[in-house]
Amino acid sequence: MPTLDVREIPPPERHPMIHQTFEDMxxxxxxxxxxxxxxxxxxxxxxxxxxxxxxDGYEVDREDDEKFVAKFPKQ
Known part of the structure; x- marks a missing residue:
């Protein structure tokens, strides 16, 4: 499962990186x-x-105040 930790990525760069990674899966x-x-x-x-x-397969878990782990499945 590909994992991206975007907490240290500047906000304007997050979505493009996520979309590209998702597209490549x-x-x-x-x-x-x-x-x-x-x-x-x-x-x-x-x-x-x-x-x-x-x-429908999306899920998110809050692990602490500043750590959320979300799963974005690809059909």
């Missing part, structure tokens, strides 16, 4: 993203713009 893979907040805006963006994103 094979169907059936899941992208795990570690972030400092719940990535709801990214979820809505992916659901609206990325046909291969399996929104």
């Amino acid at each position: 094979d169907a059936g893979e899941t992208l795990e993203i570690v972030n400092d907040h719940e990535p709801k805006p990214l979820f809505y963006e992916m659901r609206a713009e990325v046909e291969a994103f399996d929104a």
Whole structure:
């Protein structure tokens, strides 16, 4: 499972990096993203713009105040 820890990445660079990584994945893979907040805006963006994103399989776990781990599955 590809994992991106974007907490140290400047915010303007996060979404393009995530989209590129997701695009490069094979169907059936899941992208795990570690972030400092719940990535709801990214979820809505992916659901609206990325046909291969399996929104029903999305999950997010809050591990502490500044660590959220989200799973973005690809159909």
